[in-house]
Each structure stands twice: as C-alpha cells, then as structure tokens.
Amino acid sequence: MAIRLGEILVKMGRINEEQLADALKVQTQEGGKLGQVLIRMGLISEQQILFALSKQFDIPVIDLEQVEVGENVTTLVPVTLARRLMMMPIRQDGSVLTIALGDPTRLHDLVKDVKLLTGCEIEPYLATESSVIEAIEKRYETSHAVEMQQFVTDFGTPDITTLDAFEVVEEEEKRDIAKLESDAKQPPVVKIVNHCFTRAVLSGASDIHIEPYEDLMRVRFRIDGELYEVIKLPLKYKDGVTSRIKILAKMDISEKRLPQDGRIKIQMKLENKPKNLDVRVSTTPTLFGEKICMRLLDKEGLMLDMSRLGFDGENGKKFEEAIFRPWGMVLVTGPTGSGKTNTLYSAISRINRPGTNIMTVEDPVEFNLYGINQVQVSEMIHLSFAAVLRSFLRQDPNVILVGEIRDNETAEIAVKASLTGHLVLSTLHTNDAPSAIGRLMDMGIDSYLVATSVILICAQRLVRRICSFCGEETQIPPKALVNIGFSEEEAQSVHIHAGKGCPKCNNTGYKGRTGLYEVMPITNAIQELIFSHASSSAIRAKAVEEGMITLRRSGLMKIKEGVTTMEEVVRETFCG
16 A cells, blocks of 8 residues: 555655655565654655645545534544544535544444444545644644643642642551641642542542653543543653652652552542541653552542442342352453442442351452451462462352452362352453353363353443533434434433533533443353353343343443443444
8 A cells, every 4th residue: 555655655755765765765674654664754745745645545635724613513423433533524514424534544443333323324524634623623622732721720739629638648647637727738749649638538539540742741630431631731840749759658768660569548528428548649751751640549438329320220139139148250341441349349348248158359448348358369469369269269258259260270269269168359351251161171270160150141331421511402313313323213212311510520420330241141041052052142141131131231321321422332332
C-alpha cells in the first residue's frame, strides 16, 4: 500500500524517484506510515498527502474547518470509538451518516463498527489527521478542561463548604483532625497533595494517577471507570509531589529506579462526619520520572448488598444458592476492574455467621471485614497463594476465598479443598463464564476434577449508569437495536435513554456504575460436556439452552430498564 502511495506522489510530481527511495529506506529503519515519513523529511505537506490518499483510496476530501457539524451527531458514536478509528461524525441525513476519516486504511473497520452501532449507511470523506483529532477534542468536549472546569477552577483554594478537615494519620494513631487548618500555610507541594486527595474523594474517584512528562506533570482521576484529566502541574513540582507521597506511604524516596508499593491511611471530616480512607500507592519509573497510581479504598463505599450490585432476579437467585452450598467451587471471572472483588466480598458477607469459619488469601487485602480471617500474600517471604492455602486446610475452615487462581499449584489445592468439604470462592481472568472451564484445564486440572468441583461460574462487567438528574429518552433506529441483539419486536417497543450531561455528573451523562452478569451453574448436562472435553462454544450453547443469561443479554435488559446506554453495553460485551 505504501509503494502505491509513493507511485501516486511521483506521478503527481510531488516527489521524484530518488526522494521516494530515500523515504522508503527511512520507513524501513524507523517504521511508521510513508506519508508521515515524507512530512518529517520536509519533502511534502500534510495537505498534499491528503490529496494523494484521496486519489489512492478514491475517497473525496473535506475541509473540517469549513464544515458545520450537525447538532447531537456526536451522540451516535462514542468518543472512544471516534478516537480509535480517527474519525469525526459530521451529519446524519436519514439513514446516511457522513463522517470525516483521518486514516483511510481504517475504512473497513470504521464501516463495520459504526454501521453496527448506528444502523446507518456510511458516507466517508477524507481529512487530515490533525484536523480530525482537533475536531474530536473540540466537538465531543471531553477534554478534562471542558468537562470538569468547575472541578479545577481554583485548585489551590477549593470552594468546598462540606470539607472541614483532612489529615494523613499513622496506622495505629489518630491525631487531632483540626491540624489540617494549618495546612494552608504549608508549602504549595503539601497543598497540592492534600487537595488531590480531597478532590478525588468528593468526586467519587477510585484512582488518582500522577504522571510526569517532559514539560509538565498531569493529574488524572478515574471516575466510574473512566479517566479524566484534572490538572496539569508545572514541572517544578514533580520532585516535591513525588517525594511527599512516597514519604506518606513509607517508601524509600532515594530509590527512583525500581517500582515500589505502599499504603497511606487518611482521616477526613465531611459534613461533620469522620471518614477513614485507605490509599494503596504504587510507583513505577518512566522516561521522565516516577508515575504514581493511588487506589482509594473507601470501606463505606463498599457495596456488600448483593441485590444492589446489579444481579438480575434469576441470576441473583442462582448465585445465592451456590454460595450457601456446603462445598464446591464458585468462580467469578472478568478483566481487571470488573468488580470481581466486590462480588466476592458481598458473597462472604452474605454467608458470614458466628458458626462459619471464613478464611481469605488475597493480594492485596483491600478491605478488612469483621469476623473474617484475612491473609495477604508476600512473595518476598515466600508466602504465596499455594503456601497459605495449604496452611488453611489445617485451620478447620468452612469457606475459603482465594483472591485469584494464577497457577497450577494454587488451582490444584483449591480444587482439592472444594472436594473435601469446603466452599471455595475465587476469581479467574477469562472473557466469559464457559471459558473458565478451559482455563482450569489449561492449568493442568483434569476434566473430571473440574466437572465435579466447580458448581457455578459467574462472569461480570461494570458499565456506567445513566445520570438520574439528566437522563432522558433518545431516538435510536430500530435497525441499530437489532444489530446489538434486540429482537425485531423488542426494537419496535424498547425505549432508549441517555444522559445529556449536567453539573451533577460533570457533564458526562453518567453517574455511578452497575454490573452485568452471566451466571452459569454446572448442571448434569454441562458436566457431561466437560467430561468429554467439549469446546467453550458448545458449553455456552448448552448453558443458554438451559436458561443462562449472557453478558450481552444482561446488558440489553439494563438498556430496556433505562439503567445504562447502548454505547456502554456494546463496549463491554460481545454478541454471541
């Protein structure tokens, strides 16, 4: 494809054969697109490349600066997809969606994905990459400076009437919370770190990312699973902010070459009520300094009521029946950040009774739960999952929670425990429930052991909830609804909702998250398939036949209920 573009440029008289040969040599050495190589070499302009690509791919050119983008057209395509495909929706005329494309090599993927999502035919135009990127940032208005303008208006002196005090305290010590009143007189670095924490807590963030770059330091918050840029700090604060956080987390501030982990305990008073917060801190060396990621662990925000996690009625009933079984293995699967730990904590809280001995092995222990014996693994002293599990079997447990089954040894001990009168709860990293069977076999567990030990597998995802303050009904073509899994009848009657954005949700249209669940009990029929080493697709087909609600179907039900949007469900699940 690159040679064809070069030939076109030569025929157009933009470059000669010798220049093309030089550019191809540079491309071989450095990689990248031929057009970008020619631009870097100063042989051609981006606009000239555009017209050559237009001729090569037979796509007309459009000038985004001279085009008026249709109102609400950006609601048809989520910004994540627009950025990934480098495309900008321009207008919708009936069932035709006009788009500007920055990378014509992505046309096939664009037509497939966008057509599936919107149900529209695609009319493509070609624009420069820089103009498409600029249009996405401007039109979608998702850059942090726009979405959270009020959030960072005055970072140094936040206008928060509910915040009375803030203090980092020792693990075993709680000092006078009023000490924060003097923090305003401390150096700017102390203010910056303190206000990072207060802003994060007040905005409901789960993580704080502090990232050094060549000429600035960026702070981002993860809110409802999405990252938002909060502020860009001058580079002069880099060393001070990094050292301040590492000191609070009891890390070695002199070690900058290796990753480190630590914890900070914070005590705050919000609305005259004390609030305790654990912060898990991780640093890793990058090109321009140490990147810091801080996970905010708010025990008060831990949702242990299984009915509020988002379990559908039938799914919740199946899951609860499994965790009240006296023995067997219950697995929760999904990618990192899908809420698996919350589900497991909710499960053991549900069955926690004075007469039940519950023991957990985790890496790390995120929350301390009363009445439950929790152990944190430490590879430094060879306290692994397998080592702790072996000791558990001599501790007369009724229920064992394994934070994650990572290897054959851990899997074998967990299976053995489940077959000898213990209920074992654990997690695996698989895309869906049926795939967990194959994952255990890949770890070396015999099929007959998997079939007889596992009693239920639950796959899950987290999707953002539509903001209850600005959510409203929106019109979606029935064809688009059918494409994502609704039946023809459902597509005619279902009412789709979306949030238009308001101050309550930082103009995102979303507030909070809910779970999508795929619950697969191991029935006699599925056991037979496991014995015969059936494929995941065959197990899935049988489970669906027996009534399993897939992740996609769970998402469609949430859409029908007005809980979440099409974009969230399409992003987190697949049709199958």
